Amino acid sequence: MILRDGGNQSVGVVLEAFESVHKAKGYFEAALLRSLRRHWTFLVALLPLLGWWTYGLLDLDEGFYAAIAAEMNRRGEWITPFYNGQPWFEKPILIYWLLKPSLWLFGDVVGPRVPSILATVGLYVLCSWFAKRRLSEEAARWMPLILGSSLVVVGTGRMVLTDPLLDLAMAGALLTFWESLVGDRRWRIVAAACLGFGVLAKGPVAGLLFLPIAGWTFWKQPDLRPAFRGGWLAGIVVFGLIVASWYVPCYLHNGHVFVQDFLIDQNLKRFTGGDIAHTVPLYLGWPFYFLILLVGFAPWWFYIRPAWKQESGVGAYLKTWAAFIFIFFTLSGAKLPHYVLPAVPALALLVAAHLASVQKQPKRFLGWIAAAVIVAEGGFAGYYYGIPAFKLSGFHAEVHRLARYVREHAAATDQVAVYSMPRDKTLTNKPGTHLNETSHPSLLLYLDRDVIDTKSWEKLLHEKVPVWIITRWNRVQAAERKAAGGRLHEVDPFPPDLYRLYKLDPAPTQVAF
Numbered sequence: 001m002i003l004r005d006g007g008n009q010s011v012g013v014v015l016e017a018f019e020s021v022h023k024a025k026g027y028f029e030a031a032l033l034r035s036l037r038r039h040w041t042f043l044v045a046l047l048p049l050l051g052w053w054t055y056g057l058l059d060l061d062e063g064f065y066a067a068i069a070a071e072m073n074r075r076g077e078w079i080t081p082f083y084n085g086q087p088w089f090e091k092p093i094l095i096y097w098l099l100k101p102s103l104w105l106f107g108d109v110v111g112p113r114v115p116s117i118l119a120t121v122g123l124y125v126l127c128s129w130f131a132k133r134r135l136s137e138e139a140a141r142w143m144p145l146i147l148g149s150s151l152v153v154v155g156t157g158r159m160v161l162t163d164p165l166l167d168l169a170m171a172g173a174l175l176t177f178w179e180s181l182v183g184d185r186r187w188r189i190v191a192a193a194c195l196g197f198g199v200l201a202k203g204p205v206a207g208l209l210f211l212p213i214a215g216w217t218f219w220k221q222p223d224l225r226p227a228f229r230g231g232w233l234a235g236i237v238v239f240g241l242i243v244a245s246w247y248v249p250c251y252l253h254n255g256h257v258f259v260q261d262f263l264i265d266q267n268l269k270r271f272t273g274g275d276i277a278h279t280v281p282l283y284l285g286w287p288f289y290f291l292i293l294l295v296g297f298a299p300w301w302f303y304i305r306p307a308w309k310q311e312s313g314v315g316a317y318l319k320t321w322a323a324f325i326f327i328f329f330t331l332s333g334a335k336l337p338h339y340v341l342p343a344v345p346a347l348a349l350l351v352a353a354h355l356a357s358v359q360k361q362p363k364r365f366l367g368w369i370a371a372a373v374i375v376a377e378g379g380f381a382g383y384y385y386g387i388p389a390f391k392l393s394g395f396h397a398e399v400h401r402l403a404r405y406v407r408e409h410a411a412a413t414d415q416v417a418v419y420s421m422p423r424d425k426t427l428t429n430k431p432g433t434h435l436n437e438t439s440h441p442s443l444l445l446y447l448d449r450d451v452i453d454t455k456s457w458e459k460l461l462h463e464k465v466p467v468w469i470i471t472r473w474n475r476v477q478a479a480e481r482k483a484a485g486g487r488l489h490e491v492d493p494f495p496p497d498l499y500r501l502y503k504l505d506p507a508p509t510q511v512a513f
Contacts (some may be wrong), residue, residue: 293340297344
């Protein structure tokens with residue numbers, strides 16, 4: 001009797017436990033469903049960012065940044081960026097500080113684009129948070145959908161660039177600065193920290209963008225002037241410490257070379273038009289970013305005009321933000337499509353507030369997310385692997401395949417050479433659609449070593465160790481073969497089209513008598 005009662009009690013406990021688990025499961029499923037309903041636009045907005053690992057790096061910028069971070073890993077370096085054995089001061093350190101652990105953890109397939117992806121997702125979260133606080137719940141729901149379907153945001157977010165980092169840092173600085181004006185002034189310290197990271201991401205331009213926006217707001221919104229008082233000293237200290245964490249040791253290590261190459265050549269001269277490679281003709285200079293936003297911010301570009309009519313304090317601030325950044329880069333001598341990216345969060349917030357006020361339904365715009373997925377994944381992958389229908393060869397895929405072959409088969413004592421990659425006008429190009437021939441800095445990432453980058457065939461002939469030569473299909477002519485004699489062997493690991501791989505035996509050692 002006692003055993004039977006005890007058994008019944010045990011069964012009862014088990015049944016109660018199962019019932020509790022079943023109820024907990026029901027609560028969890030209900031909470032998950034509510035969360036999905038509330039945040040579905042955010043989850044949908046992530047789709048265009050996925051698949052970044054399905055194709056390799058695209059030269060030039062992606063190749064440079066990833067190769068530099070890989071070389072810094074090989075050197076154990078944290079201060080001076082190096083490219084192929086030489087200091088390289090084109091950009092500040094933040095992208096390399098983020099790329100170094102990403103490459104170490106995830107490798108050269110997934111790792112290179114992880115910092116940009118995370119920065120873009122962070123931008124979605126930040127702007128949605130601000131929209132919920134200062135606009136409306138419905139505007140917050142619109143934010144990730146607007147950003148996640150904008151090609152200028154998604155395109156840069158899927159690439160190894162400094163711009164997604166700058167965009168997140170500038171949005172963080174400007175949004176928290178507004179919070180410091182209308183809420184807790186301690187947000188000013190956060191704004192200063194974000195601005196410091198912006199300077200580490202892309203240089204002094206972060207400060208040049210922030211200061212006129214803050215100054216114009218002080219002038220045009222007099223009711224906010226009392227809120228400008230206080231909190232500046234702590235912010236300046238935080239900003240200075242973050243900036244000094246790299247600028248000071250880098251100057252101490254490199255002296256005037258750092259000042260000339262980075263501060264003058266890469267910042268001052270770029271803005272004034274000294275960067276010829278990134279300068280557009282004068283007649284395209286003024287409409288350039290109108291055209292970029294017309295395509296890159298579609299379809300939301302067509303809502304900017306009604307959204308611009310907002311007269312609230314935060315609306316005026318967002319318009320100031322967008323306008324100053326747009327004007328700044330329109331006046332800049334150097335132009336690239338993604339330079340205007342820091343203006344997009346402000347435009348997106350204005351559009352989100354407008355669409356929420358007129359009670360548009362986000363589901364009506366899901367087609368633009370689908371279009372962003374197709375363009376982002378199809379466009380990047382097509383450019384990388386080639387699109388035969390458009391006679392576009394997959395030159396990146398081919399040359400990277402050669403690099404991986406060399407990485408697997410070359411001995412540690414062998415040399416690897418990249419021979420005469422930039423365009424040679426004296427040689428005939430292959431028929432078909434091919435882009436301008438440039439160098440391939442991405443090769444250094446996939447080779448995982450420094451290379452001999454040269455146009456001198458004579459230099460290669462004098463090497464005392466075997467040399468693996470990656471070059472274009474038409475660079476080794478009869479004269480080069482004759483000079484190499486029987487030492488040059490073509491390696492054909494797979495049918496190549498635009499590139500060739502050779503192995504050059506070492507120069508014979510001359511014996512002295």
